[in-house]
Amino acid sequence: MVALSVQVEKQLGNFALSVDFTVESGLTVLFGPSGCGKSSTLSAVAGLIKPEQGQITLAGEVFFDARLGINLSTQARQVGYVFQNYALFPHLDVRRNICFGIDGTPPEQQRERLQELLTLLRLEGLADRLPTQLSGGQQQRVAIARALAPRPRLLLLDEPFSALDSELREELRGELRRLQQRLDLPILMVTHTRSEALQLADTVVRLSEGRVVAVGPAVEVLALKNWSATTGFSW
Amino acid sequence: MLDLWFSLRLSLTVACCATVIVGIVGTAIGYLLARYRFWGRELLDALTTLPLVLPPTVVGFYLLGMLGKRGWLGQYLVAWTGLELLFTFQAAVIASTVMALPLMVKTARAAIESVDPVYEQAAYTLGKSERQTAFQVTLPLASRGLFAGLVLSFARALGEFGATLMVAGNIPGKTQTMPLAIYQATQSGEDALALTMVALLTAASLAILLVTNHLSQGRTW
Numbered sequence: 001m002v003a004l005s006v007q008v009e010k011q012l013g014n015f016a017l018s019v020d021f022t023v024e025s026g027l028t029v030l031f032g033p034s035g036c037g038k039s040s041t042l043s044a045v046a047g048l049i050k051p052e053q054g055q056i057t058l059a060g061e062v063f064f065d066a067r068l069g070i071n072l073s074t075q076a077r078q079v080g081y082v083f084q085n086y087a088l089f090p091h092l093d094v095r096r097n098i099c100f101g102i103d104g105t106p107p108e109q110q111r112e113r114l115q116e117l118l119t120l121l122r123l124e125g126l127a128d129r130l131p132t133q134l135s136g137g138q139q140q141r142v143a144i145a146r147a148l149a150p151r152p153r154l155l156l157l158d159e160p161f162s163a164l165d166s167e168l169r170e171e172l173r174g175e176l177r178r179l180q181q182r183l184d185l186p187i188l189m190v191t192h193t194r195s196e197a198l199q200l201a202d203t204v205v206r207l208s209e210g211r212v213v214a215v216g217p218a219v220e221v222l223a224l225k226n227w228s229a230t231t232g233f234s235w
Numbered sequence: 236m237l238d239l240w241f242s243l244r245l246s247l248t249v250a251c252c253a254t255v256i257v258g259i260v261g262t263a264i265g266y267l268l269a270r271y272r273f274w275g276r277e278l279l280d281a282l283t284t285l286p287l288v289l290p291p292t293v294v295g296f297y298l299l300g301m302l303g304k305r306g307w308l309g310q311y312l313v314a315w316t317g318l319e320l321l322f323t324f325q326a327a328v329i330a331s332t333v334m335a336l337p338l339m340v341k342t343a344r345a346a347i348e349s350v351d352p353v354y355e356q357a358a359y360t361l362g363k364s365e366r367q368t369a370f371q372v373t374l375p376l377a378s379r380g381l382f383a384g385l386v387l388s389f390a391r392a393l394g395e396f397g398a399t400l401m402v403a404g405n406i407p408g409k410t411q412t413m414p415l416a417i418y419q420a421t422q423s424g425e426d427a428l429a430l431t432m433v434a435l436l437t438a439a440s441l442a443i444l445l446v447t448n449h450l451s452q453g454r455t456w
Contacts (some may be wrong), residue, residue, distance in 0.1 A: 101361030
């Protein structure tokens with residue numbers, strides 16, 4: 001089954017984003033150097049920026065189609081988004097951050113979901129803390145819990161490990177992998193770290209200068225050293 | 236006969252009413268200016284700033300033309316409700332509101348612009364509408380700046396003189412606010428009374444500033 005299909009074009013300043021890829025469910029990594037359009041692609045999937053051309057579909061549902069004039073709102077897309085610096089609401093404690101997206105449901109349900117997520121992400125005992133009172137790793141786990149709370153159909157992660165030190169990074173990568181398998185949730189993650197892509201990805205989408213240069217299993221795509229658009233077809 | 240306590244009470248009441256109105260209207264306009272691109276945006280900004288640069292008497296003159304019995308707003312008000320605004324408590328509130336509005340709009344706009352849009356984006360991905368996001372995320376995160384705007388507006392409203400004199404008059408026991416009473420006392424040579432009122436107004440303003448400074452401390456976002 002096709003999980004996610006993205007084909008978008010967008011002019012961003014003097015940089016042209018033109019990506020086209022289709023991936024199955026599982027954990028997909030958007031890989032490439034800084035400024036190659038990874039984060040913009042993520043924003044387009046979430047509906048935070050509107051492409052000029054193309055279409056985006058998730059499991060058969062059209063999120064965006066320039067020709068048909070379809071552009072679902074971010075709210076209607078129901079995708080979880082973990083931002084690079086987590087964007088935890090600084091004025092709300094962990095409990096209210098996690099429940100932010102489900103605060104319209106009955107309190108009993110909210111409590112249950114909160115408990116579930118606190119356990120899943122090993123955040124027990126931290127519910128009353130403010131984001132500033134948490135370590136980097138804890139903040140990241142709260143951000144994931146907050147994104148998971150409304151049961152999204154897709155989880156987007158923008159460089160989720162970049163703000164962490166290397167030891168913690170190692171540990172949390174394993175955790176994310178386990179989480180993905182346990183929840184059976186499609187994940188689209190952005191990184192510029194090769195080891196991260198190798199360790200985590202089912203599929204790697206390699207980007208360079210706003211374009212997709214390769215799509216496939218991590219070992220294959222990442223073995224192509226120094227692949228760039230200019231040296232692309234050398235054989 | 237000047238009624239010192241009446242004038243102080245009136246000044247405080249007028250300033251409070253004006254601050255409430257300015258707080259709501261000014262925050263709304265500041266939010267629009269900070270977060271939306273629309274036709275006439277710069278004009279709206281300029282119009283709300285105008286009372287800051289015009290002499291208060293000019294603003295008062297405009298208000299007279301607007302609110303008077305034959306004014307373009309006043310005539311309908313009289314026709315529909317029989318209400319006459321000029322030289323009443325309400326007129327004093329309107330004058331103070333208009334004069335304080337630029338301060339609130341400016342500070343609110345700056346405070347809201349300083350909120351990182353990523354928090355709003357996060358709220359959208361969590362299913363919140365723009366309206367819910369404004370009330371649950373943007374405004375709370377801008378609260379320090381908004382609070383500062385309210386304090387400035389209150390201070391401005393409390394000291395309002397020129398526009399108030401034009402539209403509310405200087406009626407002892409009815410529309411004579413503290414600054415007007417001080418002016419009259421000075422004019423008629425009642426220096427001791429004037430001094431008492433000056434001291435009272437200074438003390439009240441100082442107390443308000445100290446309390447608000449104290450309240451706004453200890454927040455880190």
